[in-house]
Amino acid sequence: MITRFLWQGMDRKFQLFVLLVLAIGIVLPLLNQLTPAASALHVPAWVLQLIGKYLCYASLALAVDLVWGYCGILSLGHAAFFALGGYCMGMYLMRNIGARGVYGNSVLPDFMVFLNYPELPWFWHGFRFFWFAGPMIVIVPSLLALALGWFAFRSRVTGVYLSIITQAMTYALQLAFFRNDMGLGGNNGLTDYKDILGYSVQSDGTRAVLCFSSALALAIFLVIAAAVVGSRFGKALMAVRDAESRMRFLGYRVEGYKLFVFVLSAAMAGIAGALYVPQVGIINPSEFAPGNSIEAVLWVAVGGRGTLIGPVIGAFIVNFGKTYLTGALPEVWLFALGALFIVVTLFLPKGVIGLRGQLAARKAKAA
């Protein structure tokens, strides 16, 4: 009932878009599973994996957009939430390798045997079970966002300062996760997964389900985001973005609004990261790199900030370009990415979504 209520509150175009995302998540895996490999309609597993990856990126982009586009908080550390969710999933997958690791230790993951850990570190306990790891995927990033946001918003750290703090946070986490003493695989991260929920991560069937789950997660996030943004709360959120001081003077508790949306966004990013890890098969500290977070911001900027469809489209466009260019013309990719940053900020402040409006405005001006 709630779903129907939410559904009816959205405009037609958005409904169609959510259905499109779901359709991608259903049709592609089905084509992979049901058609024979020789068929023209067959979708190879690597395509599924790629699309699944893009869908996770799109969820991350949506999370960034929720705080940046709707609340004016430019977070340069969202990849940290993504990676934390990923690490939680990675820990679950590591524990489920069991005795099939290189060293055949049924309790300790390979890297711990290699580094002479006498026993499992305390924070690894429980991750063998999905009922524990699953909630952790949401809780860990949310707690970090809550702590950081609570400190930052309460003391009214805004704008550029907040961006720099979030960047410092992800940088510090990256350095921390690089350490072997951290007990999370250090430089190499967590990899060599075997099973997820009892199914082999390598099999096509699991790939198909993961791809579908990523699409489902994105669709759900879109609906949640639309509900938040469309509500009274969302209106206040946008007002905070546009005139924070005025909202404060009007008696709104600005930090509460910001904190809620920041934590929500971190949880989304965490889930996206958790879905991402089994599909790429590895999580390591480079996911925390400040550059990754900024790239996620670019997806939003390219698609169109302050819209819900924009970030999804942006994530697909930029990542498709990245996959193509890093393969075909590797040295051009950074030029293209850099130029994209500049062109989008200078000429496309509303992103691809806003392009039509921009052109129309120009035409109207010329006429």
Added chain:
Amino acid sequence: MSQQRLLAWLLPAIAAICLAGTALAADLATLVTNLTTGGYSERGDAIEALAASGEARAAPILQALSAGQLYVRPSDKLVVIGKGEGKSIELSDAITGKPAGTASEDDLERVKINNRLRGTIEAAMGSLTLMSPDPSVRRSAANSLFTRRDASSLESLDKALAAEKDPGIKRVMEQARAAVVLASDAPDAQKIAAIAIVRDRADADSLGVLQTVIASASGPVKEAATAAASSVRQSLKAWEAAQNVWYGISLGSVLLLAAIGLAITFGTMGVINMAHGEMVMLGAYTTFVVQQVLRSAAPGLMEASVVIALPLAFLVSGVVGVVIERTIIRFLYGRALDTLLATWGLSLVLQQAVRSLFGPTNREVSSPSWMSGSFHVGQIDVTYGRLWIVIFALIVFALLMLLLRRTPLGLYMRAVTQNRPMASAMGIRTPRVDALTFGLGSGIAGLAGVALSQIDNVSPNLGQGYIVDSFMVVVFGGVGNLFGTLVGATALGIVNKFLEPYAGAVLGKILVLVFIILFIQRRPRGLFALKGRAVE
């Protein structure tokens, strides 16, 4: 002259003690032949005999033996010293020192030694070199005896002490003698006196000497040694703290150089320049290019290459900065977050451009001789390179202060910072001032690049490593305040270095980042915040 005469008297005496007659009358040739025959223990005796012979050739022969360069030529049983490896080893007669042709490694028998013999050689060299006319050789000989504590060197030390004129070296020799006494079975009174001498040396080596005494002795000697050791430990701790402060200042100067340009663009213009690190990188690559050109065109100027690179790096980075301001940043004033993204994109482009031009690998930038080497202040090890960078950072800071406070351009900059419309109304061409300010900030980043090229890898990623740190410094020190940047950089540098021994380099850095994140919560505008209207 007198020294040589002394040697002539001294050495037979030593020989008599060391050898108890076995090789007393042996001439150099037999001594050297003895080196090459027999097992390891006979060889050890032969080494000591050779050292005691006092022959001028003893030192080079022993050195060659220690380095594995002493060979026997099987054809004529001649003992030779060989330089080089493989097919063509240049030989010289070990006894006369005259060239003896070349030979392949396969045609020679190397005189083998083991680690124990290497130790014997070192000790023997120690007493040989104690009487050297070169003061630095004597000093290091005494120092090596201090750590070796070979009881047999007591006599040679006594003789050397009697002959020594330099008070500094004499003190080192006395310390060495005291260490030797402590290792011997001298009476307690002597040992306690020796402990006092060793204590006054107050370094890690003397602590080692005292600890062996504590472990082996008993009674009053042990008590004296324990007391001395704790006093040495205290003084060591103080020196360590001092050393950390110096390292901290040194790191702080690097941070200051990297951050000060940012302090201008971010602090006075409110522009977030994520490409700032790349300006630093451009400066470093300018140094590289200057050195390449000088190496082929004017090798005589290589010593001055860094000085020549300074103005050029300032120009290169400065001009790039002005171009960036005119083409990109000026369209984004008032949109700080967009500026951040655009300049990040720019940093990617610059990195890739440099990577395409110069390749992805590290480029080697050499240091001029006046920047290499080190000296000691007490027990603090100061490298010239770091010292110059500290001095350079302070000079840049002072010049920048002068520029901002005492020149018309500085006046305009401050005016535009404080109140742009009013400055414009007073006839200041604000766009030009913006461009120049940005150029200045970038140019200073270029200067930083020249300095960093001396201590860091010159690679396309050079700048990225500094960008987070520099922002931290600016934010910590307080935006829009250059003194804040100076204090912030030094404080962060020192805090970092003090945390390192306890938490490790990486964890120390993480702690500093966390500290700053918390600090900004307390004082969102930094240590030295601007007050009044400029804040919003």
